[in-house]
Structure formats: structure tokens, C-alpha cells
Amino acid sequence: MLDFKDTELKNIIELRGITQSYDNGETVIIKDLNFLIEDKPAQGQFVVILGMSGCGKSTILRYIAGLQEPTAGSVLVNGQPVGADNRVSMVFQQYSSLPWMTVLDNVGLALRYKGVPKKERDEKAMELIELVGLAGHEHKFAQYPTLSGGQLQRIAIARSLIANSDILLMDEPFGALDIQTRIQMQDLLLSILHRFHSTIIFVTHDISEAVYLGDDIYIMKSAPSHFVEHIKVDLPLERSRDTKREQRFVDLVREVEDRMISVAQLG
Numbered sequence: 300m301l302d303f304k305d306t307e308l309k310n311i312i313e314l315r316g317i318t319q320s321y322d323n324g325e326t327v328i329i330k331d332l333n334f335l336i337e338d339k340p341a342q343g344q345f346v347v348i349l350g351m352s353g354c355g356k357s358t359i360l361r362y363i364a365g366l367q368e369p370t371a372g373s374v375l376v377n378g379q380p381v382g383a384d385n386r387v388s389m390v391f392q393q394y395s396s397l398p399w400m401t402v403l404d405n406v407g408l409a410l411r412y413k414g415v416p417k418k419e420r421d422e423k424a425m426e427l428i429e430l431v432g433l434a435g436h437e438h439k440f441a442q443y444p445t446l447s448g449g450q451l452q453r454i455a456i457a458r459s460l461i462a463n464s465d466i467l468l469m470d471e472p473f474g475a476l477d478i479q480t481r482i483q484m485q486d487l488l489l490s491i492l493h494r495f496h497s498t499i500i501f502v503t504h505d506i507s508e509a510v511y512l513g514d515d516i517y518i519m520k521s522a523p524s525h526f527v528e529h530i531k532v533d534l535p536l537e538r539s540r541d542t543k544r545e546q547r548f549v550d551l552v553r554e555v556e557d558r559m560i561s562v563a564q565l566g
């Protein structure tokens with residue numbers, strides 16, 4: 300099992316001794332799982348989780364978002380039990396915008412919940428709509444096929460950024476997109492990352508995407524699951540499509556792939 304060492308630094312995310320079981324303990328999905336992510340406040344970080352389907356990746360994100368409690372173990376965000384006032388946003392694989400509302404209203408939703416007046420939230424929403432490349436679409440309804448899959452995921456990203464969260468959870472956010480759109484979305488994410496000093500926890504099945512975006516990659520074994528591998532992505536922070544052609548990138552993709560295969564052979 301991967302050994303998470305306690306350090307002097309504060310942990311922004313702390314999952315300790317997690318067990319997740321169903322059917323009165325007959326089905327054990329997660330066992331002895333620890334996941335400690337250090338806070339990097341002035342910098343932010345991109346953490347990628349890889350693992351086979353059903354191993355519990357989405358479950359872990361739900362713990363951090365406060366949408367689910369584990370059967371046993373503790374979940375702390377910024378040193379506190381997860382509660383309503385934690386600053387955590389989530390982007391799902393499936394389109395999660397409200398189709399009866401415009402792009403502008405969808406993006407401003409988190410501010411509306413906070414009671415921010417309309418004029419102010421529209422201004423802030425427009426900034427983010429421009430940032431994610433949707434200017435000109437703000438008065439359209441956030442639905443398919445009025446907008447494409449890629450455009451709907453751009454809305455989801457803008458919606459999650461407006462909350463100015465410390466933690467951004469992304470559960471296979473580009474999984475349903477065609478490859479060209481996916482590459483655009485990866486670059487969009489990289490280009491906006493540096494402005495927000497968030498901790499991003501990103502789940503994907505795509506190893507090349509994991510290496511391209513990630514600072515740290517964690518691999519889970521299958522059920523009863525926990526983390527078994529940690530790979531530090533020692534590529535420069537500034538990445539571009541040329542990065543994918545560099546030898547170090549190619550080597551890292553191979554290394555992650557090899558480790559995924561040996562993890563799959565674990566019981």
C-alpha cells in the first residue's frame with residue numbers, strides 16, 4: 300500500500316483509514332485507504348487519480364465534496380470535517396448544466412445561491428464565459444444540441460470556477476468528448492489553471508491526459524481498493540502540445556502504463 304507520510308505542511312485533503320462497504324459489510328469496495336494532499340496555497344496543484352472502473356474513484360470525490368460519508372474512517376478538508384461551508388466544486392462527466400436556464404444564468408448560479416445581486420453576478424459570469432471561450436453564447440439555453448458537448452463542458456468549468464473554490468473536483472470531465480474537442484479542453488484547462496490557485500483532483504482513464512495535465516498521479520488498485528502508486532510528473536509546469544513530443548513525456552506515459560498493468564494484476 301502507498302505510504303502517505305505526515306509532513307509539517309497542512310493537508311488540504313485528508314482521508315484516513317477509509318472503508319466503504321455495502322450490503323451490511325458483504326461488499327467491500329474500499330479498504331484501508333489513505334489519501335493526504337498537502338496544501339500549496341500560493342501555487343495550486345493538479346492531482347490525477349487513475350484506476351479501473353468500479354474501484355471507487357467517484358466515491359472518493361463524493362467524500363471530498365461532502366456528498367457521501369464512508370462506512371468508516373475520517374474525511375477532512377482544510378483540517379475540518381466536510382461541511383456546507385467547504386469551498387469545493389465538482390465537474391461531472393455528464394452534462395450537469397440546467398437546460399432551462401441560459402449559459403449566463405448557469406454560470407452565475409453559485410453566486411445567486413450566495414445572494415450576490417444580479418448585475419454583479421452577470422458581470423462576473425461574463426468574465427468566466429469569456430475565459431472559457433463562450434462569449435456570444437451567453438443568452439442561449441444550456442442544452443444539447445443548441446450547444447455542443449464541448450461547449451456544455453465549458454459551461455461546467457466556468458460554473459465551477461465562479462465559486463472560486465479551493466478545491467475543484469473533476470470526474471472524467473472530458474470522457475464523453477471527441478478527441479479534437481478533448482485536446483482543446485485540456486489546453487483550456489491548462490491555460491486557466493495558472494490564474495486560480497486551486498487544488499484540482501481530476502479522474503481520468505486517459506494516461507496521456509493524466510501526464511499532460513498532472514503534477515501528481517495516484518493509482519488505485521481494484522476493490523477492495525486503496526492507492527498503491529504515486530508518480531510525480533517531473534515535466535516543466537508550463538506545458539504545451541509540444542510537451543507531448545518530448546522524450547520525458549513519452550517515457551512517463553510508458554511508466555504510468557506499466558504501473559497500471561502491474562496494479563491490475565494485484566488481487
Ligand SMILES: Nc1ncnc2c1ncn2[C@@H]1O[C@H](COP(=O)(O)OP(=O)(O)O)[C@@H](O)[C@H]1O
Nearest residue numbers: 321326328350351352353354355356357358359
Ligand atoms: N449503493 C451501492 N450498493 C452497492 N454497491 C455500490 C453502491 N454504490 C456504489 N457501489 C459500487 O461501488 C463501486 C465504486 O463505485 P465508483 O466510485 O463509482 O467507481 P469508479 O468511479 O472508480 O468507477 C462500484 O463497483 C459500484 O458498483
Ligand SMILES: [Mg+2]
Nearest residue numbers: 356357358470
Ligand atoms: Mg466514476
